[in-house]
Amino acid sequence: MEKFTKxxxxxxxxxxxxxxxxxLMEIGMHCLGCPSAQGETLEExxxxxxxxxxxxxxxxxxx
Numbered sequence: 402m403e404k405f406t407k408x409x410x411x412x413x414x415x416x417x418x419x420x421x422x423x424x425l426m427e428i429g430m431h432c433l434g435c436p437s438a439q440g441e442t443l444e445e446x447x448x449x450x451x452x453x454x455x456x457x458x459x460x461x462x463x464x
Contacts, residue, residue: 405461407454411446412439414461424460428452 414421429450432438447454
């Protein structure tokens with residue numbers, strides 16, 4: 402079972418593994434602590450930052 406899913410919010414992902422922060426920052430998510438970012442799903446975040454969600458999931462689930 403994968404540790405991260407595209408339906409997880411950024412806040413949930415950070416609670417699962419704080420090592421997700423550098424991966425998210427690497428793709429341009431520099432405001433991880435912002436209230437709006439906490440409720441955004443990983444899929445939404447990938448879309449906003451122009452990253453295929455599959456690529457983001459591979460990076461996160463490799464942690």
